[in-house]
Amino acid sequence: MDDKSALIPVILSGGAGTRLWPVSRRAHPKPFMRLASGQTLAETTVERASRVASQGVTLTVTGRDYYFLTRDLYQQGAPETEHHFLLEPEGRNTAPAIAAAALWVESRFGEDACLLVQPADHLVRNVAAFEQAVTKAHALASEGWLTCLGIQPTHPETGFGYIRAGSAIEDRGLSIEAFVEKPDLETARRYVESGQYLWNAGMFCLRARTLLDAMAEHAPDILAGVRETWQASSTDQEPLELDSVRFARVRADSIDFAIMEKARKRAVVPVDCGWSDIGSWQAISELYETDALGNRVQGEGVLVDSRNTFVQGEKRLVAAVGVDNLVIVDTGDAVLVASRERAQEVKAVVDELTRQDHESAVFHRTVHRPWGRYTVLEDADDCKVKRLVVRPGGVLSLQRHEHRSEHWTVVGGTASVRVGDEEFDLGAGQTVQIPVGSLHRLENRGQVPVEIIEVQTGSYFGEDDIERLEDIYGRA
Numbered sequence: 330m331d332d333k334s335a336l337i338p339v340i341l342s343g344g345a346g347t348r349l350w351p352v353s354r355r356a357h358p359k360p361f362m363r364l365a366s367g368q369t370l371a372e373t374t375v376e377r378a379s380r381v382a383s384q385g386v387t388l389t390v391t392g393r394d395y396y397f398l399t400r401d402l403y404q405q406g407a408p409e410t411e412h413h414f415l416l417e418p419e420g421r422n423t424a425p426a427i428a429a430a431a432l433w434v435e436s437r438f439g440e441d442a443c444l445l446v447q448p449a450d451h452l453v454r455n456v457a458a459f460e461q462a463v464t465k466a467h468a469l470a471s472e473g474w475l476t477c478l479g480i481q482p483t484h485p486e487t488g489f490g491y492i493r494a495g496s497a498i499e500d501r502g503l504s505i506e507a508f509v510e511k512p513d514l515e516t517a518r519r520y521v522e523s524g525q526y527l528w529n530a531g532m533f534c535l536r537a538r539t540l541l542d543a544m545a546e547h548a549p550d551i552l553a554g555v556r557e558t559w560q561a562s563s564t565d566q567e568p569l570e571l572d573s574v575r576f577a578r579v580r581a582d583s584i585d586f587a588i589m590e591k592a593r594k595r596a597v598v599p600v601d602c603g604w605s606d607i608g609s610w611q612a613i614s615e616l617y618e619t620d621a622l623g624n625r626v627q628g629e630g631v632l633v634d635s636r637n638t639f640v641q642g643e644k645r646l647v648a649a650v651g652v653d654n655l656v657i658v659d660t661g662d663a664v665l666v667a668s669r670e671r672a673q674e675v676k677a678v679v680d681e682l683t684r685q686d687h688e689s690a691v692f693h694r695t696v697h698r699p700w701g702r703y704t705v706l707e708d709a710d711d712c713k714v715k716r717l718v719v720r721p722g723g724v725l726s727l728q729r730h731e732h733r734s735e736h737w738t739v740v741g742g743t744a745s746v747r748v749g750d751e752e753f754d755l756g757a758g759q760t761v762q763i764p765v766g767s768l769h770r771l772e773n774r775g776q777v778p779v780e781i782i783e784v785q786t787g788s789y790f791g792e793d794d795i796e797r798l799e800d801i802y803g804r805a
Contacts, residue, residue, distance in 0.1 A: 334471045334536075335442035336463075338378035339430045341531075342371065342391040342399060342449035343420050347679040348609050348672075351663035352641075355691040359450040359607065361398060365616050365627065370450045370607065371399055372406030377456055379407035381445060381463045388433060389449070390415045390426045396568055397699035397802065399449075418573035423531070424587035425579045428544055428555040429571060431537045436564065440538035443470045446584075447532045452616075454603025462600035465501040466534035474596040475543060475589060476502065476534040479527030481601040485517035488608060488673070490529040490585070492597050505595035508585055527599055530606070533584065540588070548587040554579035570803075610656040610665075610672040614639035628659075637669065662694045662705075699802040700725055701778065713790040717781040719744070719773040726800035727770045733787030733794060735763040737771070742779035745772040768798070 342360050353359040360371040378387050387407075391399055393416050403412045415433055417426060427446055434442050445463060453459050459478075466476045479492045490511055495504040508529065512520060520526035544552040558579065561572040589595060605612055617625040617639070624632050628642035633650045640647050644661030656672050658665040667675060682690035695704040700723030707714035713733075719725070719742075727747070737746070739755045746755055747770045748763055755761060763769045765787065773779040797805040 334383075334467070335434075335438040336381060336383040336445055336467050336534075337434050337438060337442055338382050338387045338445045338447065339427070339434070340374055340378060340387060340389040340447060340449050341423060341426055342389055342395060343417070343426075344450075347676040349607070349613065350675055350679045351658060351660045351665055351689065352643075354689070354693060356394065356696060357693055358395070360395075361402070361697075362450075362607075364452070368406070369402055370452065371402045373452065374447065374449050375403045375406045375410070375412070377453055377459060378445070378447065379410040380456065381460055382410060384438065385409075386411045386413065388413045388415060388430055390417060390430055391449075392417055392420070393570070393803065398697045414568035416568050416570045418571060418576050421576065421579050421581040423584045424544075424548060424551050424582045425555050425576070427533075427535075427540070427584050428552055429559065431535070431540045432555065432559050433564075433569065435537040435541070438537075440541075441471070441536060443467055443534055443536050444540070445532075445534050448606075450607060451530065451532075452603075452605045452607050454605075455601070458600055458602040462598045462602065463534065466596075466598045469498065469502050469596045469598070470534040470536050470539070473536060473539050474498070474502075474594050475539060475592050477505070477589070477595075477597045478530060478532040478534070479597040479599050480530045480604045481599055482521050482526065482528050485514060485521050486528065487511055487514055487517050489606075491517075491520055491526045492529050493526055494597055494599070498596055502596045502598040505589075505597050508590045527597060528604075529585070530604055533589075539594075543588050543592045547591040548580075548582065551580050551582060551587060608673075610639065610658065610667065610675065611669055613641075614656065614669075639669070660693065663689050699723070699804075700773075703783075706782075708790070711786065713785040715783045715785070717771075717779075717783055719771065719779040719781070721773055721776050721778065723779075724772045724801050725770055726795075726797040726802075726804060727768060728795050728797050729766055729768050730787075730794050731766065731796070732789035733785045734765045735769075736784045736786075737761050737763065738782045738784075740780045740782055742773060742777050743775050744779045744781065745774050746770070770799075 349359055352362055361369050363369050387410055396414055434444055462478050469476045491509040493507040495506040497503055558572050558575040561575050614625050619625050623637040625639045629646045630640035630642055631648040635649050635652045637654045638652055640657045642659045647659050654669045656667045656669055679690050695702055701719045703715045703717045705715055738760045739757050744755045749767050799805055
């Protein structure tokens with residue numbers, strides 16, 4: 330392997346994680362979930378990526394809606410690393426995302442640099458084993474192999490795709506004979522017993538030039554569309570936002586279907602690193618210690634005469650009597666009760682909520698924004714009450730509303746406010762009324778958070794009743 334070959338971790342962060350509702354929602358998906366350790370999956374992923382980043386650089390492909398919170402979490406998880414972001418205007422699956430990342434890596438580190446692609450929402454418990462596998466995968470990728478990290482299966486699993494491994498490539502990995510779709514249970518048992526199959530975890534190590542050449546051969550339309558998007562984008566900006574019109578025309582496909590199932594020079598590095606895709610409440614529950622009756626509790630819970638039950642409560646006490654084999658998750662604004670065996674079917678709940686246009690399919694009571702966050706305290710037909718926390722330096726957009734007025738009361742910090750053409754500061758205990766249709770903005774120029782109680786009155790309180798005229802976060 331060329332010791333000078335750059336290795337750039339590429340983190341793919343998108344999707345709603347609907348099987349983990351009500352904690353994971355469209356506006357606050359799975360990478361932002363906090364684990365038993367107190368860290369989010371995004372933080373653990375970027376920590377792991379930073380340990381193998383040869384240039385001290387990571388690249389994350391995500392959407393603008395998730396950019397600001399991801400950036401802030403990265404500063405907690407890996408503050409010494411230089412983090413870059415490639416923003417997709419919409420999700421087009423992994424092949425276009427990885428192609429765009431390859432163009433970014435090629436433009437900054439050359440065509441021989443390697444991408445280490447991994448999802449933002451997977452868990453790896455044994456980081457040392459992961460690093461050893463990455464070293465082998467990097468060596469293979471530097472020699473032109475399209476390389477995967479394959480997880481040693483611990484049980485027959487019908488929810489994952491599999492990789493059928495072939496002959497050894499020295500002592501670094503194995504050739505790939507085939508990618509296999511999710512099997513039924515009996516087939517999965519045969520795969521595990523044979524010792525020839527590995528789980529496909531969606532982690533790849535690929536030289537930029539090799540990947541782009543393979544895409545030109547097997548998915549030329551995707552590569553052409555991504556190149557056209559790249560050329561139309563402002564590629565020297567940070568974060569780099571892909572041109573929305575051209576990217577929307579790119580065919581959506583996974584990297585597995587578009588490239589890996591068709592390419593010739595493919596390799597897999599087996600690894601046993603305590604990997605989990607955290608894809609269901611069953612998987613989440615296994616992260617916690619069990620009592621003598623098989624119960625697991627996160628938060629405040631009381632279980633009486635109950636067995637094999639997982640309880641997660643965030644806002645209040647959860648009690649259960651005489652239950653067996655359940656998942657109970659309470660987020661304060663929603664409660665999920667499901668059989669452990671059917672925990673994978675939670676997606677059906679989200680589908681129904683989406684069909685009903687129910688807000689809980691998208692938002693939590695607490696919603697994160699680039700300037701801070703707000704929590705809905707009351708949501709009635711005639712008013713809506715929020716608590717806003719604006720971080721130091723945070724600025725709400727210059728905006729107005731067609732259907733509601735607002736009344737702000739400062740409860741902490743000093744708020745710099747504009748209403749119409751008038752600008753002034755408000756301290757704790759001071760208030761301001763914002764009539765329907767009035768231009769207004771709030772800014773925190775101080776060193777401590779500004780906290781506001783906002784009371785909305787009117788005929789409609791939806792987030793789409795915001796007309797932004799100016800916004801430092803690019804949302805206008």
